Amino acid sequence: xxxxxxxxxxxxxxxxxxxxxxxxxxxxxxxxxxxxxxxxxxxxxxxxxxxxxxxxxxxxxxxxxxxxxxxxxxxxxxxxxxxxxxxxxxxxxxxxxxxxxxxxxxxxxxxxxxxxxxxxxxxxxxxxxxxxxxxxxxxxxxxxxxxxxxxxxxxxxxxxxxxxxxxxxxxxxxxxxxxxxxxxxxxxxxxxxxxxxxxxxxxxxxxxxxxxxxxxxxxxxxxxxxxxxxxxxxxxxxxxxxxxxxxxxxxx
Ligand SMILES: Nc1ncnc2c1ncn2[C@@H]1O[C@H](COP(=O)(O)OP(=O)(O)OP(=O)(O)O)[C@@H](O)[C@H]1O
Numbered sequence: 001x002x003x004x005x006x007x008x009x010x011x012x013x014x015x016x017x018x019x020x021x022x023x024x025x026x027x028x029x030x031x032x033x034x035x036x037x038x039x040x041x042x043x044x045x046x047x048x049x050x051x052x053x054x055x056x057x058x059x060x061x062x063x064x065x066x067x068x069x070x071x072x073x074x075x076x077x078x079x080x081x082x083x084x085x086x087x088x089x090x091x092x093x094x095x096x097x098x099x100x101x102x103x104x105x106x107x108x109x110x111x112x113x114x115x116x117x118x119x120x121x122x123x124x125x126x127x128x129x130x131x132x133x134x135x136x137x138x139x140x141x142x143x144x145x146x147x148x149x150x151x152x153x154x155x156x157x158x159x160x161x162x163x164x165x166x167x168x169x170x171x172x173x174x175x176x177x178x179x180x181x182x183x184x185x186x187x188x189x190x191x192x193x194x195x196x197x198x199x200x201x202x203x204x205x206x207x208x209x210x211x212x213x214x215x216x217x218x219x220x221x222x223x224x225x226x227x228x229x230x231x232x233x234x235x236x237x238x239x240x241x242x243x244x245x246x247x248x249x250x251x252x
Contacts, residue, residue, distance in 0.1 A: 009075045010040040010196070011061055011168070016070035018056055027068075031056050032219045035070070039198060041212035043191070045227045046200045047234050048216035054200045057216060058170045061198055062090040074168060091166030091195075095173035097150070097157035106132055106148070106156050107141040113163040128163075135159040135189075151182030158189060170198045175206070204231045 018032040032053045039061075046054050059065040060072045063079040063086035072079045079086045094100050103109035110128035119127060132138045135155055140148060148156065154174065161169065171190065175183040187206055190197055201207050213230030215223040215237070223233040 010038060011044075011075075011198070012039070012071075012073045013037040013057075013060070014071045014073075016060065016067045016072060018053075018060070018065060019068055021068075030219055032060075032216075035221045037214060037221055037224065039196075039212065039214070041210065042196050043210040043212070043227075044196070044198045045207035045210040045213040045230065046198065046216065047202070047204070047207050047213060047230060049238070052216045053219040054216050055172055057214075058092070058172050058198060058200045061168070062092040062170050063087050064092065089167045091161035091164055091169045093158055093161050093169065093171040093174050095176045097153035100157040100160060101145050101153060104144055105142050106137055106145060106159075109145065109156065109160055110163050113160050117164060131159055131163050132156075149182075151178050151185065154178060154182065154186060155189070158186065162193075166195060168196045168198065169193060170200070172200045173202065174199070175201070175203055204234070207231050 013035045016032060016035045017030070019027045020029040020031065022028050035057065046057055048054050056065055060067060060079065061074060063072075063074075063083040066080050066083065074086050074089060077085050077089065101109050103112050107125065107128050110131050111124040114124045114127055129138060129141060132141050135158070137152065137156055137159065140152060145153060145156065154177070158174070169190075174190070175186050178186060183203070187203075190199070191209075199206065199210065207213055208228045208231045210227035213223075213225060213227040214221060215230050215234050217237060222237070223230055225233075
């Protein structure tokens with residue numbers, strides 16, 4: 001598979017806006033404004049400052065947030081029309097694995113995902129163990145998850161998402177909490193996947209390695225292009241903001 005040719009046709013945003021609204025349905029806070037975008041590469045990096053709207057954009061791909069205006073399509077499926085189908089197709093890896101891991105042990109957690117996939121009771125544990133082995137977690141199959149290291153938990157969360165066999169994987173800052181060794185492990189795993197991967201990240205090295213990128217600033221799409229070009233554009237933006245004295249609250 002070419003890295004510029006995802007398996008299922010890609011992800012499109014057409015004039016997408018998201019806002020919060022009050023009980024009466026009035027717009028309160030704009031989060032994303034008029035985003036039109038086509039994510040066609042097998043590896044896509046979404047970058048931008050804290051609070052710019054990256055997670056919201058990622059959740060739109062996974063139908064965890066629906067647009068207030070416009071359309072998001074994943075491999076041709078409209079997230080508003082067929083949210084269930086999109087949720088089935090798209091795996092979502094959170095930066096915090098504890099948001100993802102439900103069961104007390106790795107084996108039970110993977111087995112639960114397999115159960116949702118319709119794998120029979122007898123098969124589940126065997127398959128779960130195979131998956132854990134593939135992720136070098138088999139020795140921890142019965143260990144209480146809270147006693148795993150942060151890196152092991154993130155790897156388990158990734159194994160769990162992939163056990164559902166998604167067509168697309170959205171990763172929201174998957175390496176933010178990890179040391180360099182675990183960052184390397186997770187990045188290597190992600191780069192070997194056959195699925196289209198949308199990576200929301202502050203890791204500019206990982207972003208620059210993606211064939212496609214997008215930069216979000218204040219809820220707007222401000223640049224698309226190669227990951228490397230997007231990182232350069234983002235650096236320029238931050239440099240201009242710092243030169244203009246515009247720094248976030250609480251920062252030096
Ligand atoms: N459900 C919500 N209700 C109110 N405000 C929200 C909601 N979801 C997001 N926001 C706001 O929208 C903005 C964008 O949030 P989002 O999490 O998408 O940004 P982000 O770029 O992923 O940030 P970070 O890099 O810090 O994780 C933030 O100001 C956030 O507070």
